[in-house]
Amino acid sequence: MIQKDWLFNQACEKDVAFLVQQYGVSDLVARLAVMRVPLQEADSLFSPLLKSHLPDPCGLPDLDLALEHLYDVFRHKRPLGIWGDYDVDGACASALLVQYCRQIGHPFIVYIPDRFEEGYGPSIKGMKELLKKGVQDVVIVDCGSTALEVLKQTASEGIAVTVIDHHKTELEYPICRAFLNPQRWDFKGPESLKTLCAGALTFLFLVGVNRFLREKGFFKTIKEPDLFPFLDLVALSTVCDVMPLRGLNRAFVAQGLKVLGKRQNVGLTRLMDVVGIQESPNVTHLGYMIGPRINAGGRIGDSSLGVRLLSCQDELAALEMAQELQVLNQQRQKIEKETIAQAVVQAMGQEDHPFLFLWDPYWHEGVLGIVAGRLKALFHKPTFVLSGKAGLLKGSARSIPGIDIGQMIHQGCVKGLLKSGGGHAMAGGLMLDLEKLELFKDFLRQALQSVSSLPKPFVGIDMVASLQQFKDPAFAQDLCTLEPFGTDYPAPRFLIKGVSILKTLSFGQHHLRLDLIQGAFTYPVLFFSATHHPKGKALLNDSPALLDVVVSAQVSTKWGKQTVNLFMEDYKLY
Secondary structure: OOOOOEEEOOOOOHHHHHHHHHOOHHHHHHHHHHHHOHHHHHHHOOOOOOOOOOOHHHOOOOHHHHHHHHHHHOOOOEEEEOOOOOHHHHHHHHHHHHHHHOOOOOOEEEOOOOOOOOOOOOOOHHHEEEEEOOOOOEEEEOOOOOOOOHHHHHHHHHOOEEEOOOOOOOOOOOOOOEOOOOOOOOOOOOOOHHHHOOOHHHHHHHHHHHHHHHOOOOHHOOOOOOOOOHHHHHHHHHHHHOOOOOHHHHHHHHHHHHOOOOOOOOOOHHHHHHOOOOOOOOHHHHHHHHHHHHHHHHHOOOOHHHHHOOOOOOOOHHHHHHHHHHHHHHHHHHHHHHHHHEEEHHHHOOOOOOOOEEOOOOOOOOHHHHHHHHHHHHHOOEEEEEOOOOOOOEEEEEEOOOOOOOHHHHHHHOOOOOOOEEEEOOOOEEEEHHHHHHHHHHHHHHHHHOOOOOOOOOOEEEEOOOHHHHHOHHHHHHHHHOOOOOEEEOOOOOEEEEEEEEEEEOOOOOOEEEEEEEEOEEEEEEOOOOOOOHHHHHHHHHOOOOEEEEEEEEEEOOOOOOEEEEEEEEEEEO
Protein backbone atom coordinates (compact mmCIF):
# COMPACT_ATOMS: atom_id res chain seq x y z
CA MET A 1 0.00 0.00 0.00
CA ILE A 2 1.17 3.53 -0.77
CA GLN A 3 2.34 5.79 2.07
CA LYS A 4 1.63 9.43 1.30
CA ASP A 5 3.90 12.36 2.09
CA TRP A 6 2.45 15.31 3.98
CA LEU A 7 3.09 18.64 2.26
CA PHE A 8 2.01 22.09 3.40
CA ASN A 9 0.36 24.32 0.83
CA GLN A 10 1.83 27.81 0.58
CA ALA A 11 -0.04 31.12 0.31
CA CYS A 12 1.41 34.34 -1.11
CA GLU A 13 1.09 36.85 1.74
CA LYS A 14 0.66 39.73 -0.71
CA ASP A 15 -2.31 37.98 -2.34
CA VAL A 16 -3.81 37.16 1.06
CA ALA A 17 -3.64 40.82 2.08
CA PHE A 18 -5.22 41.86 -1.24
CA LEU A 19 -8.24 39.57 -0.77
CA VAL A 20 -8.73 40.71 2.83
CA GLN A 21 -8.77 44.35 1.73
CA GLN A 22 -10.67 43.92 -1.55
CA TYR A 23 -13.41 41.55 -0.37
CA GLY A 24 -13.53 42.18 3.36
CA VAL A 25 -12.99 38.51 4.20
CA SER A 26 -11.08 37.09 7.15
CA ASP A 27 -7.42 36.10 6.98
CA LEU A 28 -8.47 32.43 7.15
CA VAL A 29 -10.82 32.76 4.17
CA ALA A 30 -8.27 34.72 2.13
CA ARG A 31 -5.47 32.27 2.92
CA LEU A 32 -7.51 29.21 1.94
CA ALA A 33 -8.74 30.96 -1.21
CA VAL A 34 -5.23 31.87 -2.37
CA MET A 35 -4.19 28.24 -1.97
CA ARG A 36 -6.97 27.17 -4.35
CA VAL A 37 -7.52 29.67 -7.14
CA PRO A 38 -5.65 32.51 -8.87
CA LEU A 39 -6.66 36.06 -7.95
CA GLN A 40 -8.53 36.54 -11.22
CA GLU A 41 -11.01 33.86 -10.11
CA ALA A 42 -11.80 35.56 -6.80
CA ASP A 43 -15.07 37.04 -8.06
CA SER A 44 -16.38 33.62 -9.09
CA LEU A 45 -15.19 32.22 -5.78
CA PHE A 46 -16.96 34.67 -3.51
CA SER A 47 -19.89 35.39 -5.81
CA PRO A 48 -20.69 32.29 -7.93
CA LEU A 49 -23.65 33.81 -9.75
CA LEU A 50 -24.87 31.97 -12.82
CA LYS A 51 -25.64 35.14 -14.76
CA SER A 52 -21.98 36.14 -14.48
CA HIS A 53 -20.67 32.83 -15.79
CA LEU A 54 -23.25 31.35 -18.17
CA PRO A 55 -21.85 31.48 -21.72
CA ASP A 56 -23.91 32.05 -24.82
CA PRO A 57 -25.28 28.68 -25.96
CA CYS A 58 -24.13 29.63 -29.47
CA GLY A 59 -20.70 28.43 -28.37
CA LEU A 60 -21.98 24.85 -28.56
CA PRO A 61 -20.98 23.15 -31.83
CA ASP A 62 -23.89 22.42 -34.19
CA LEU A 63 -26.29 24.35 -31.95
CA ASP A 64 -28.09 25.89 -34.94
CA LEU A 65 -28.68 22.44 -36.44
CA ALA A 66 -29.94 21.04 -33.14
CA LEU A 67 -32.31 23.98 -32.62
CA GLU A 68 -33.80 23.60 -36.08
CA HIS A 69 -34.22 19.88 -35.43
CA LEU A 70 -36.09 20.35 -32.15
CA TYR A 71 -38.16 23.25 -33.46
CA ASP A 72 -39.36 21.06 -36.31
CA VAL A 73 -40.18 18.25 -33.85
CA PHE A 74 -42.07 20.57 -31.48
CA ARG A 75 -43.89 22.41 -34.25
CA HIS A 76 -45.24 19.22 -35.80
CA LYS A 77 -45.89 17.50 -32.45
CA ARG A 78 -43.77 14.48 -33.32
CA PRO A 79 -42.87 12.39 -30.25
CA LEU A 80 -39.32 13.00 -29.07
CA GLY A 81 -37.15 10.04 -28.12
CA ILE A 82 -34.84 10.75 -25.18
CA TRP A 83 -31.92 8.31 -25.02
CA GLY A 84 -29.74 8.53 -21.92
CA ASP A 85 -26.91 6.73 -20.23
CA TYR A 86 -27.60 4.75 -17.05
CA ASP A 87 -25.37 6.75 -14.68
CA VAL A 88 -26.26 9.87 -12.68
CA ASP A 89 -25.14 12.30 -15.38
CA GLY A 90 -27.13 10.49 -18.06
CA ALA A 91 -30.19 10.25 -15.80
CA CYS A 92 -30.03 13.97 -14.95
CA ALA A 93 -29.58 15.03 -18.58
CA SER A 94 -32.51 12.82 -19.62
CA ALA A 95 -34.68 14.16 -16.78
CA LEU A 96 -33.94 17.73 -17.89
CA LEU A 97 -35.32 16.97 -21.35
CA VAL A 98 -38.33 15.20 -19.82
CA GLN A 99 -39.13 18.20 -17.63
CA TYR A 100 -38.80 20.57 -20.57
CA CYS A 101 -41.12 18.49 -22.76
CA ARG A 102 -43.66 18.31 -19.96
CA GLN A 103 -43.67 22.07 -19.48
CA ILE A 104 -44.44 22.70 -23.14
CA GLY A 105 -46.87 19.77 -23.34
CA HIS A 106 -44.83 17.80 -25.87
CA PRO A 107 -44.97 13.97 -26.18
CA PHE A 108 -41.79 12.06 -25.38
CA ILE A 109 -40.50 8.53 -24.81
CA VAL A 110 -37.44 7.85 -22.64
CA TYR A 111 -35.08 4.97 -23.41
CA ILE A 112 -32.30 3.95 -21.02
CA PRO A 113 -30.42 0.85 -22.26
CA ASP A 114 -29.96 -2.15 -20.02
CA ARG A 115 -26.39 -2.07 -18.77
CA PHE A 116 -25.92 -5.82 -19.02
CA GLU A 117 -27.91 -6.74 -22.14
CA GLU A 118 -27.15 -3.71 -24.34
CA GLY A 119 -24.12 -2.10 -22.75
CA TYR A 120 -23.07 1.52 -23.03
CA GLY A 121 -24.44 3.91 -25.61
CA PRO A 122 -27.03 3.70 -28.38
CA SER A 123 -27.91 0.29 -29.81
CA ILE A 124 -29.76 -0.93 -32.89
CA LYS A 125 -32.12 -2.90 -30.65
CA GLY A 126 -33.15 0.20 -28.72
CA MET A 127 -33.49 2.38 -31.78
CA LYS A 128 -35.78 -0.16 -33.43
CA GLU A 129 -37.92 -0.25 -30.29
CA LEU A 130 -38.30 3.53 -30.43
CA LEU A 131 -39.13 3.32 -34.13
CA LYS A 132 -41.90 0.81 -33.38
CA LYS A 133 -43.39 3.32 -30.94
CA GLY A 134 -43.56 5.98 -33.63
CA VAL A 135 -40.38 7.84 -32.70
CA GLN A 136 -38.42 9.26 -35.63
CA ASP A 137 -36.50 11.93 -33.72
CA VAL A 138 -34.11 11.20 -30.86
CA VAL A 139 -31.89 13.29 -28.59
CA ILE A 140 -29.03 11.20 -27.17
CA VAL A 141 -27.41 12.50 -23.98
CA ASP A 142 -24.17 11.50 -22.23
CA CYS A 143 -23.18 8.98 -24.91
CA GLY A 144 -23.16 8.53 -28.69
CA SER A 145 -19.86 10.18 -29.62
CA THR A 146 -18.18 6.92 -30.60
CA ALA A 147 -21.28 4.99 -31.78
CA LEU A 148 -20.36 5.41 -35.44
CA GLU A 149 -21.81 2.19 -36.83
CA VAL A 150 -25.00 2.29 -34.75
CA LEU A 151 -25.80 5.87 -35.70
CA LYS A 152 -24.96 5.19 -39.34
CA GLN A 153 -27.54 2.42 -39.38
CA THR A 154 -29.96 4.56 -37.35
CA ALA A 155 -29.77 7.27 -40.00
CA SER A 156 -30.49 4.68 -42.70
CA GLU A 157 -33.65 3.73 -40.79
CA GLY A 158 -34.85 7.33 -41.12
CA ILE A 159 -34.31 8.37 -37.49
CA ALA A 160 -33.00 11.91 -37.01
CA VAL A 161 -30.60 12.12 -34.07
CA THR A 162 -29.10 14.98 -32.07
CA VAL A 163 -26.20 13.97 -29.79
CA ILE A 164 -25.33 15.94 -26.63
CA ASP A 165 -22.18 14.47 -25.12
CA HIS A 166 -18.92 15.36 -23.39
CA HIS A 167 -16.82 12.23 -23.89
CA LYS A 168 -13.76 11.91 -26.09
CA THR A 169 -14.52 11.67 -29.80
CA GLU A 170 -13.10 9.85 -32.78
CA LEU A 171 -11.52 11.77 -35.66
CA GLU A 172 -14.64 10.73 -37.54
CA TYR A 173 -17.91 12.02 -36.12
CA PRO A 174 -21.17 10.06 -35.89
CA ILE A 175 -23.74 10.54 -38.64
CA CYS A 176 -26.48 12.59 -37.01
CA ARG A 177 -28.50 15.77 -37.40
CA ALA A 178 -26.39 17.64 -34.84
CA PHE A 179 -23.35 16.71 -32.73
CA LEU A 180 -23.05 18.91 -29.64
CA ASN A 181 -19.79 17.88 -28.01
CA PRO A 182 -17.12 20.40 -26.89
CA GLN A 183 -14.53 17.60 -27.09
CA ARG A 184 -14.73 17.64 -30.91
CA TRP A 185 -11.35 18.24 -32.51
CA ASP A 186 -12.80 21.15 -34.50
CA PHE A 187 -14.40 22.83 -31.46
CA LYS A 188 -13.69 26.58 -31.34
CA GLY A 189 -16.03 27.69 -28.56
CA PRO A 190 -15.27 28.79 -24.99
CA GLU A 191 -12.83 26.55 -23.11
CA SER A 192 -15.23 26.49 -20.15
CA LEU A 193 -17.58 24.27 -22.15
CA LYS A 194 -14.95 21.51 -22.20
CA THR A 195 -15.31 21.07 -18.44
CA LEU A 196 -19.09 20.54 -18.49
CA CYS A 197 -20.84 17.21 -17.96
CA ALA A 198 -23.81 16.09 -20.06
CA GLY A 199 -26.31 17.48 -17.56
CA ALA A 200 -24.75 20.94 -17.71
CA LEU A 201 -24.48 20.84 -21.52
CA THR A 202 -28.13 19.82 -21.76
CA PHE A 203 -29.13 22.73 -19.52
CA LEU A 204 -27.14 25.15 -21.67
CA PHE A 205 -28.75 23.63 -24.76
CA LEU A 206 -32.20 24.24 -23.25
CA VAL A 207 -31.25 27.87 -22.62
CA GLY A 208 -30.64 28.07 -26.36
CA VAL A 209 -33.90 26.23 -27.10
CA ASN A 210 -35.88 28.69 -24.99
CA ARG A 211 -34.36 31.66 -26.77
CA PHE A 212 -34.85 30.13 -30.22
CA LEU A 213 -38.50 29.22 -29.59
CA ARG A 214 -39.12 32.68 -28.13
CA GLU A 215 -37.79 34.28 -31.31
CA LYS A 216 -40.03 31.99 -33.39
CA GLY A 217 -43.11 33.08 -31.43
CA PHE A 218 -43.58 29.58 -30.02
CA PHE A 219 -44.54 30.92 -26.59
CA LYS A 220 -47.40 33.13 -27.74
CA THR A 221 -49.92 30.49 -26.71
CA ILE A 222 -48.03 28.53 -24.03
CA LYS A 223 -45.93 29.54 -21.04
CA GLU A 224 -42.18 29.65 -21.55
CA PRO A 225 -40.44 27.06 -19.32
CA ASP A 226 -38.60 28.41 -16.29
CA LEU A 227 -35.21 26.70 -16.35
CA PHE A 228 -33.94 27.88 -12.96
CA PRO A 229 -35.69 25.06 -11.03
CA PHE A 230 -33.77 22.59 -13.24
CA LEU A 231 -30.47 23.55 -11.59
CA ASP A 232 -30.71 20.92 -8.85
CA LEU A 233 -30.26 18.27 -11.54
CA VAL A 234 -27.35 20.17 -13.07
CA ALA A 235 -25.61 20.36 -9.70
CA LEU A 236 -26.17 16.65 -9.07
CA SER A 237 -24.78 15.62 -12.45
CA THR A 238 -21.78 17.97 -12.14
CA VAL A 239 -20.74 16.63 -8.74
CA CYS A 240 -21.38 12.96 -9.52
CA ASP A 241 -19.52 13.11 -12.83
CA VAL A 242 -16.56 14.58 -10.94
CA MET A 243 -16.32 17.82 -12.90
CA PRO A 244 -13.95 20.57 -11.67
CA LEU A 245 -15.79 23.01 -9.37
CA ARG A 246 -14.33 26.15 -10.86
CA GLY A 247 -15.97 28.97 -12.79
CA LEU A 248 -19.19 27.93 -14.50
CA ASN A 249 -19.38 24.54 -12.78
CA ARG A 250 -19.00 26.21 -9.41
CA ALA A 251 -21.89 28.53 -10.23
CA PHE A 252 -24.02 25.60 -11.39
CA VAL A 253 -23.42 23.72 -8.13
CA ALA A 254 -23.77 26.72 -5.82
CA GLN A 255 -27.10 27.75 -7.34
CA GLY A 256 -28.25 24.16 -7.81
CA LEU A 257 -27.79 23.41 -4.10
CA LYS A 258 -30.03 26.38 -3.29
CA VAL A 259 -32.71 24.97 -5.60
CA LEU A 260 -32.31 21.51 -4.08
CA GLY A 261 -32.75 23.03 -0.63
CA LYS A 262 -36.23 24.21 -1.66
CA ARG A 263 -37.17 20.55 -2.29
CA GLN A 264 -39.14 21.23 -5.46
CA ASN A 265 -38.11 18.05 -7.29
CA VAL A 266 -40.47 15.36 -6.00
CA GLY A 267 -38.14 12.44 -6.67
CA LEU A 268 -35.06 14.04 -5.13
CA THR A 269 -37.08 15.14 -2.11
CA ARG A 270 -38.38 11.65 -1.44
CA LEU A 271 -34.88 10.19 -1.88
CA MET A 272 -33.48 12.70 0.62
CA ASP A 273 -36.23 11.68 3.04
CA VAL A 274 -35.36 7.99 2.65
CA VAL A 275 -31.64 8.66 3.08
CA GLY A 276 -32.24 10.94 6.07
CA ILE A 277 -30.94 14.26 4.73
CA GLN A 278 -32.71 16.84 6.90
CA GLU A 279 -30.17 19.65 6.80
CA SER A 280 -29.39 21.98 3.90
CA PRO A 281 -28.00 19.77 1.11
CA ASN A 282 -24.31 20.04 0.25
CA VAL A 283 -21.79 18.53 -2.14
CA THR A 284 -21.14 15.57 0.16
CA HIS A 285 -24.84 14.70 0.11
CA LEU A 286 -24.84 14.81 -3.70
CA GLY A 287 -21.69 12.78 -4.23
CA TYR A 288 -21.88 10.24 -1.43
CA MET A 289 -25.55 9.82 -0.52
CA ILE A 290 -27.84 10.79 -3.40
CA GLY A 291 -25.61 9.90 -6.36
CA PRO A 292 -24.74 6.33 -5.35
CA ARG A 293 -28.40 5.49 -4.83
CA ILE A 294 -29.43 6.82 -8.23
CA ASN A 295 -26.54 4.87 -9.73
CA ALA A 296 -27.61 1.70 -7.93
CA GLY A 297 -30.45 1.13 -10.39
CA GLY A 298 -28.10 1.11 -13.35
CA ARG A 299 -25.48 -0.95 -11.52
CA ILE A 300 -27.52 -3.90 -10.28
CA GLY A 301 -31.20 -3.20 -11.00
CA ASP A 302 -33.43 -1.38 -13.47
CA SER A 303 -31.38 1.10 -15.53
CA SER A 304 -34.35 3.44 -15.95
CA LEU A 305 -35.03 3.86 -12.22
CA GLY A 306 -32.80 6.91 -11.91
CA VAL A 307 -34.38 9.02 -14.63
CA ARG A 308 -37.87 7.89 -13.62
CA LEU A 309 -37.26 9.06 -10.06
CA LEU A 310 -35.69 12.37 -11.09
CA SER A 311 -38.60 13.21 -13.39
CA CYS A 312 -41.38 11.77 -11.19
CA GLN A 313 -44.28 14.04 -10.21
CA ASP A 314 -46.24 11.59 -8.05
CA GLU A 315 -45.34 11.59 -4.34
CA LEU A 316 -46.22 7.95 -3.66
CA ALA A 317 -44.54 6.60 -6.80
CA ALA A 318 -41.42 8.66 -6.01
CA LEU A 319 -41.30 7.29 -2.47
CA GLU A 320 -41.57 3.71 -3.73
CA MET A 321 -38.76 4.25 -6.24
CA ALA A 322 -36.58 5.94 -3.61
CA GLN A 323 -37.08 2.98 -1.27
CA GLU A 324 -36.26 0.55 -4.08
CA LEU A 325 -33.05 2.43 -4.85
CA GLN A 326 -32.15 2.37 -1.16
CA VAL A 327 -32.47 -1.43 -1.10
CA LEU A 328 -30.50 -1.78 -4.34
CA ASN A 329 -27.75 0.42 -2.92
CA GLN A 330 -27.47 -1.79 0.15
CA GLN A 331 -27.15 -4.82 -2.11
CA ARG A 332 -24.56 -2.97 -4.18
CA GLN A 333 -22.53 -2.21 -1.04
CA LYS A 334 -22.47 -5.89 -0.07
CA ILE A 335 -21.35 -6.96 -3.56
CA GLU A 336 -18.77 -4.18 -3.62
CA LYS A 337 -17.28 -5.19 -0.25
CA GLU A 338 -16.80 -8.80 -1.37
CA THR A 339 -15.32 -7.77 -4.73
CA ILE A 340 -12.87 -5.28 -3.22
CA ALA A 341 -11.55 -7.92 -0.83
CA GLN A 342 -10.89 -10.29 -3.74
CA ALA A 343 -9.41 -7.53 -5.92
CA VAL A 344 -6.97 -6.45 -3.20
CA VAL A 345 -5.58 -9.99 -3.06
CA GLN A 346 -4.93 -9.89 -6.82
CA ALA A 347 -3.45 -6.40 -6.59
CA MET A 348 -0.95 -7.43 -3.91
CA GLY A 349 0.60 -9.72 -6.51
CA GLN A 350 1.05 -6.82 -8.95
CA GLU A 351 2.75 -4.28 -6.67
CA ASP A 352 5.82 -4.15 -8.94
CA HIS A 353 3.71 -3.47 -12.06
CA PRO A 354 3.16 0.07 -13.44
CA PHE A 355 -0.60 -0.53 -13.48
CA LEU A 356 -3.15 -2.90 -11.97
CA PHE A 357 -5.07 -5.25 -14.26
CA LEU A 358 -7.58 -7.24 -12.23
CA TRP A 359 -10.01 -9.77 -13.67
CA ASP A 360 -12.44 -12.35 -12.39
CA PRO A 361 -15.18 -13.91 -14.55
CA TYR A 362 -17.64 -13.84 -11.65
CA TRP A 363 -17.31 -10.23 -10.51
CA HIS A 364 -20.51 -8.23 -10.87
CA GLU A 365 -20.23 -5.86 -13.81
CA GLY A 366 -22.18 -3.16 -11.98
CA VAL A 367 -19.54 -2.49 -9.32
CA LEU A 368 -16.36 -2.62 -11.42
CA GLY A 369 -16.01 1.16 -11.64
CA ILE A 370 -16.32 1.59 -7.88
CA VAL A 371 -13.80 -1.19 -7.24
CA ALA A 372 -11.35 0.32 -9.74
CA GLY A 373 -11.62 3.66 -7.95
CA ARG A 374 -10.97 2.10 -4.54
CA LEU A 375 -7.94 0.12 -5.74
CA LYS A 376 -6.53 3.11 -7.59
CA ALA A 377 -6.70 5.12 -4.37
CA LEU A 378 -5.07 2.36 -2.32
CA PHE A 379 -2.19 1.61 -4.71
CA HIS A 380 -1.89 4.94 -6.57
CA LYS A 381 -1.71 3.29 -10.00
CA PRO A 382 -3.86 3.27 -13.13
CA THR A 383 -6.29 0.44 -12.44
CA PHE A 384 -8.34 -1.78 -14.75
CA VAL A 385 -11.01 -4.05 -13.26
CA LEU A 386 -12.84 -6.48 -15.55
CA SER A 387 -15.27 -9.36 -15.51
CA GLY A 388 -16.87 -11.54 -18.14
CA LYS A 389 -17.25 -15.03 -19.48
CA ALA A 390 -17.47 -16.69 -22.90
CA GLY A 391 -14.33 -14.94 -24.09
CA LEU A 392 -15.66 -11.37 -23.77
CA LEU A 393 -14.45 -9.06 -21.00
CA LYS A 394 -16.06 -5.82 -19.87
CA GLY A 395 -14.60 -3.44 -17.37
CA SER A 396 -13.81 -0.04 -15.96
CA ALA A 397 -10.59 1.89 -15.51
CA ARG A 398 -9.53 4.64 -13.13
CA SER A 399 -6.34 6.68 -13.31
CA ILE A 400 -4.10 9.04 -11.39
CA PRO A 401 -3.01 12.58 -12.31
CA GLY A 402 -0.60 12.56 -15.24
CA ILE A 403 -1.95 9.39 -16.89
CA ASP A 404 -4.74 9.92 -19.45
CA ILE A 405 -6.62 6.63 -19.21
CA GLY A 406 -9.27 7.72 -21.70
CA GLN A 407 -6.61 8.35 -24.34
CA MET A 408 -5.08 4.92 -23.71
CA ILE A 409 -8.45 3.25 -24.15
CA HIS A 410 -9.05 5.26 -27.31
CA GLN A 411 -5.69 4.16 -28.73
CA GLY A 412 -6.51 0.57 -27.80
CA CYS A 413 -9.65 0.85 -29.92
CA VAL A 414 -7.75 2.41 -32.82
CA LYS A 415 -5.19 -0.41 -32.76
CA GLY A 416 -7.94 -3.03 -32.77
CA LEU A 417 -7.04 -4.34 -29.32
CA LEU A 418 -10.42 -3.40 -27.85
CA LYS A 419 -13.89 -4.03 -29.22
CA SER A 420 -15.09 -0.73 -27.76
CA GLY A 421 -14.27 1.80 -25.09
CA GLY A 422 -14.01 5.44 -24.14
CA GLY A 423 -13.84 7.85 -21.25
CA HIS A 424 -12.03 10.80 -19.69
CA ALA A 425 -8.47 11.38 -18.52
CA MET A 426 -9.26 9.88 -15.11
CA ALA A 427 -11.89 7.23 -15.92
CA GLY A 428 -13.09 4.99 -18.71
CA GLY A 429 -14.84 1.83 -19.75
CA LEU A 430 -13.76 -0.88 -22.17
CA MET A 431 -14.69 -4.19 -23.79
CA LEU A 432 -12.25 -6.69 -25.28
CA ASP A 433 -11.90 -10.28 -26.39
CA LEU A 434 -10.11 -12.55 -23.93
CA GLU A 435 -7.70 -13.62 -26.68
CA LYS A 436 -6.42 -10.03 -26.93
CA LEU A 437 -5.98 -9.54 -23.19
CA GLU A 438 -2.20 -10.00 -23.12
CA LEU A 439 -1.75 -7.85 -26.24
CA PHE A 440 -3.63 -5.01 -24.59
CA LYS A 441 -1.59 -5.35 -21.40
CA ASP A 442 1.61 -5.21 -23.48
CA PHE A 443 0.29 -2.05 -25.14
CA LEU A 444 -0.36 -0.50 -21.71
CA ARG A 445 3.17 -1.32 -20.54
CA GLN A 446 4.65 0.34 -23.61
CA ALA A 447 2.40 3.37 -23.22
CA LEU A 448 3.38 3.83 -19.58
CA GLN A 449 7.09 3.56 -20.42
CA SER A 450 6.78 6.94 -22.12
CA VAL A 451 5.77 8.49 -18.79
CA SER A 452 9.04 9.63 -17.24
CA SER A 453 7.89 9.36 -13.63
CA LEU A 454 4.61 9.11 -11.82
CA PRO A 455 3.83 11.87 -9.34
CA LYS A 456 4.31 10.63 -5.79
CA PRO A 457 1.04 10.68 -3.84
CA PHE A 458 0.79 13.25 -1.10
CA VAL A 459 -1.68 14.81 1.29
CA GLY A 460 -1.83 18.58 0.90
CA ILE A 461 -2.24 20.42 4.21
CA ASP A 462 -3.48 23.99 4.40
CA MET A 463 -2.65 24.78 8.03
CA VAL A 464 -2.37 23.50 11.57
CA ALA A 465 -5.50 23.69 13.71
CA SER A 466 -6.75 22.60 17.12
CA LEU A 467 -9.96 20.79 18.01
CA GLN A 468 -11.06 23.90 19.90
CA GLN A 469 -11.12 25.98 16.70
CA PHE A 470 -13.73 23.78 15.04
CA LYS A 471 -16.21 24.64 17.80
CA ASP A 472 -16.01 28.37 17.00
CA PRO A 473 -19.11 29.61 15.08
CA ALA A 474 -16.95 32.20 13.28
CA PHE A 475 -14.74 29.39 11.97
CA ALA A 476 -17.78 27.60 10.54
CA GLN A 477 -19.01 30.81 8.92
CA ASP A 478 -15.62 31.35 7.30
CA LEU A 479 -15.70 27.88 5.75
CA CYS A 480 -19.22 28.55 4.45
CA THR A 481 -17.88 31.57 2.58
CA LEU A 482 -15.63 29.26 0.57
CA GLU A 483 -18.16 26.53 -0.26
CA PRO A 484 -19.03 24.54 -2.30
CA PHE A 485 -15.93 22.35 -2.32
CA GLY A 486 -15.27 19.53 -4.76
CA THR A 487 -13.03 18.36 -7.60
CA ASP A 488 -10.18 20.79 -8.40
CA TYR A 489 -11.35 22.93 -5.48
CA PRO A 490 -10.80 20.72 -2.43
CA ALA A 491 -12.19 21.17 1.05
CA PRO A 492 -9.65 22.67 3.49
CA ARG A 493 -7.30 20.21 5.14
CA PHE A 494 -5.98 20.77 8.64
CA LEU A 495 -3.25 19.07 10.62
CA ILE A 496 -4.24 18.38 14.23
CA LYS A 497 -1.29 17.40 16.38
CA GLY A 498 -1.16 15.21 19.44
CA VAL A 499 -4.67 13.80 19.70
CA SER A 500 -5.95 10.62 21.31
CA ILE A 501 -8.92 8.46 20.36
CA LEU A 502 -11.49 8.58 23.12
CA LYS A 503 -13.99 6.27 21.42
CA THR A 504 -14.38 4.36 18.13
CA LEU A 505 -17.82 3.60 16.70
CA SER A 506 -18.71 1.72 13.51
CA PHE A 507 -21.57 2.93 11.31
CA GLY A 508 -22.90 1.90 7.94
CA GLN A 509 -21.07 -1.10 6.57
CA HIS A 510 -17.60 0.35 6.17
CA HIS A 511 -17.28 3.58 8.17
CA LEU A 512 -15.92 4.73 11.54
CA ARG A 513 -16.62 7.63 13.85
CA LEU A 514 -13.60 8.56 15.95
CA ASP A 515 -14.11 10.79 18.99
CA LEU A 516 -10.78 12.60 19.30
CA ILE A 517 -9.52 14.37 22.41
CA GLN A 518 -6.90 17.12 22.60
CA GLY A 519 -6.43 18.67 26.01
CA ALA A 520 -9.88 19.55 27.35
CA PHE A 521 -11.60 19.44 23.96
CA THR A 522 -13.20 16.54 22.10
CA TYR A 523 -14.47 16.41 18.52
CA PRO A 524 -15.84 13.67 16.24
CA VAL A 525 -14.05 12.72 13.01
CA LEU A 526 -15.63 10.49 10.36
CA PHE A 527 -13.46 7.93 8.57
CA PHE A 528 -15.35 6.81 5.46
CA SER A 529 -14.62 3.40 3.89
CA ALA A 530 -12.31 2.69 6.82
CA THR A 531 -12.75 -1.07 6.58
CA HIS A 532 -11.37 -0.96 3.01
CA HIS A 533 -8.26 0.91 4.14
CA PRO A 534 -5.29 -0.61 6.02
CA LYS A 535 -5.11 2.41 8.32
CA GLY A 536 -8.81 2.13 9.05
CA LYS A 537 -8.49 -1.55 9.90
CA ALA A 538 -5.54 -0.72 12.17
CA LEU A 539 -7.69 1.64 14.23
CA LEU A 540 -10.32 -1.05 14.61
CA ASN A 541 -7.74 -3.43 16.06
CA ASP A 542 -5.81 -0.99 18.23
CA SER A 543 -6.12 2.59 19.52
CA PRO A 544 -2.70 4.29 19.50
CA ALA A 545 -1.86 6.45 22.52
CA LEU A 546 -1.16 9.59 20.53
CA LEU A 547 -1.29 10.54 16.85
CA ASP A 548 -1.29 13.41 14.38
CA VAL A 549 -4.26 13.49 12.03
CA VAL A 550 -5.04 15.30 8.79
CA VAL A 551 -8.73 16.07 8.34
CA SER A 552 -10.80 17.81 5.70
CA ALA A 553 -13.54 20.14 6.93
CA GLN A 554 -16.97 20.98 5.58
CA VAL A 555 -19.95 22.73 7.14
CA SER A 556 -23.45 21.34 7.50
CA THR A 557 -26.43 23.55 8.29
CA LYS A 558 -29.44 22.16 10.13
CA TRP A 559 -32.28 24.23 11.56
CA GLY A 560 -30.13 27.31 10.98
CA LYS A 561 -27.19 26.01 13.03
CA GLN A 562 -23.81 25.54 11.36
CA THR A 563 -21.57 22.64 12.35
CA VAL A 564 -18.07 21.86 11.10
CA ASN A 565 -17.82 18.21 10.02
CA LEU A 566 -14.37 16.63 9.99
CA PHE A 567 -13.33 13.75 7.72
CA MET A 568 -10.19 11.65 8.16
CA GLU A 569 -7.68 12.01 5.32
CA ASP A 570 -4.61 10.43 6.93
CA TYR A 571 -2.85 9.93 10.26
CA LYS A 572 0.56 9.13 11.66
CA LEU A 573 1.54 7.71 15.00
CA TYR A 574 2.92 10.43 17.21
